[in-house]
Amino acid sequence: MRIGIVGAGGVGGYFGGRLAQAGIDTVFIARGATLEALRTRGLEVESINGSFHVPTIEATHDPAEAGKVDALLIAVKAWQIREIAPRLRSMLKPDTIVVPLENGMEAPDELAEVLGRDHAAGGLCAIVSFIVEPGKIRHTAAEPLISFGELDNRRTPRAEALLAALQQAGIKADIPPDILRSMWSKFLFIVPYSAAGAVTRSAVGVWRAIPEARTLVERGLDEMLAIARARGVDLGEEAKARTLAYVDALSP
Numbered sequence: 001m002r003i004g005i006v007g008a009g010g011v012g013g014y015f016g017g018r019l020a021q022a023g024i025d026t027v028f029i030a031r032g033a034t035l036e037a038l039r040t041r042g043l044e045v046e047s048i049n050g051s052f053h054v055p056t057i058e059a060t061h062d063p064a065e066a067g068k069v070d071a072l073l074i075a076v077k078a079w080q081i082r083e084i085a086p087r088l089r090s091m092l093k094p095d096t097i098v099v100p101l102e103n104g105m106e107a108p109d110e111l112a113e114v115l116g117r118d119h120a121a122g123g124l125c126a127i128v129s130f131i132v133e134p135g136k137i138r139h140t141a142a143e144p145l146i147s148f149g150e151l152d153n154r155r156t157p158r159a160e161a162l163l164a165a166l167q168q169a170g171i172k173a174d175i176p177p178d179i180l181r182s183m184w185s186k187f188l189f190i191v192p193y194s195a196a197g198a199v200t201r202s203a204v205g206v207w208r209a210i211p212e213a214r215t216l217v218e219r220g221l222d223e224m225l226a227i228a229r230a231r232g233v234d235l236g237e238e239a240k241a242r243t244l245a246y247v248d249a250l251s252p
Helices: 010-021 032-041 078-091 107-115 157-168 179-200 211-230 239-249
Strands: 002-006 025-029 043-047 052-054 058-060 069-074 092-100 121-133 136-150 172-174
Touching (some): 002 078, 010 052, 069 157, 078 092, 092 107, 107 121, 157 172, 211 239
Parallel strands (some): 025 058, 136 172
Antiparallel strands (some): 121 136
């Protein structure tokens, strides 16, 4: 199986690096100093799960040079999807699956508009990682995870093949029963959590102990749940309590 990784930052660099380390045919779409580093020095990942270095990385700035792939993992910023998607057409086989790993709910529809709904899947990831310097990624917290699935939740051969490749690389991965519900569940957490950190400029261990900040997060959760219901997704009565419990269990 040949897998394309679009973006080589904290997300794409880590997961793509694990795939390449495992010997899975992997090509990166990157640019600038990152592309130069990948071509000359390979990819280095410092990880709480074990650091590694892949000295030889296939990487290009031009998707047309990358050739056809069986799966694409999209790991650019959410606002960059519309910019990059048209350039990815040349990488698609008739049955290529395209999995976005961004936060938010728009990515599958944006990819479907450009590449066709038959290629677009839903997806999410969990990891705390960032770029130390071009070609070097640091994973500092959270058990890395990729969840993905067809938008109609069918268990297709192409999704099963990608799942097997990810698991072969030692990546925790799954195909949940309802991928959009799973994406909403992550979105429910990440929006008020990120907002509280941005407003207070403090770590979670600080703001979750401040009544006013905690109230802000609880109101954010209520609003997110209402938005999900308006979009036809009921995350359940326990979703708010479950998310708050997850926040309280995070390292301070």
